[in-house]
Amino acid sequence: MRGMVGHFLRLPEGRAFLVQVPGTSQSALDDAQVAELLNWMVAAVSRSEVPPDFVPYTGEEVTRWRAHRLNDAAATRMAIVERLRSMGYVVD
Numbered sequence: 374m375r376g377m378v379g380h381f382l383r384l385p386e387g388r389a390f391l392v393q394v395p396g397t398s399q400s401a402l403d404d405a406q407v408a409e410l411l412n413w414m415v416a417a418v419s420r421s422e423v424p425p426d427f428v429p430y431t432g433e434e435v436t437r438w439r440a441h442r443l444n445d446a447a448a449t450r451m452a453i454v455e456r457l458r459s460m461g462y463v464v465d
């Protein structure tokens with residue numbers, strides 16, 4: 374995730390993906406803890422890619438996204454990566 378995961382925050386669906394990816398959504402953390410962890414994570418590993426208008430996650434937002442499971446995490450990720458690429462942001 375280092376040096377790239379912050380780009381996901383440029384799209385609403387990318388922002389949701391970081392919550393909905395199985396490791397996050399199925400963790401034992403509660404929603405407020407997930408918000409805190411993701412806010413820390415994006416700054417810790419990808420500060421330069423976090424968009425300047427980034428609004429930190431809140432527990433309420435995590436609750437909303439977490440209620441909807443991803444049917445296909447890989448396909449969802451690929452669609453987000455393609456969209457970012459078309460905007461000029463390269464994510465492997």
Ligand code: HEM
Pocket residue numbers: 374378390391394395396397400402410411446447450
């Ligand atoms: C709260 C804990 C966790 C957080 C916040 C987290 C976060 C993430 C995020 C944001 C991604 C997507 C990165 C990308 O697509 O570039 C990811 C992917 C992944 N994580 Fe985690 N993760 C957590 C726990 C775990 C655990 C416990 C495991 C393994 C037992 C795991 C295994 C994976 C794997 C294999 C992927 C890549 C495949 C996929 O997208 O499903 N994660 N994780």
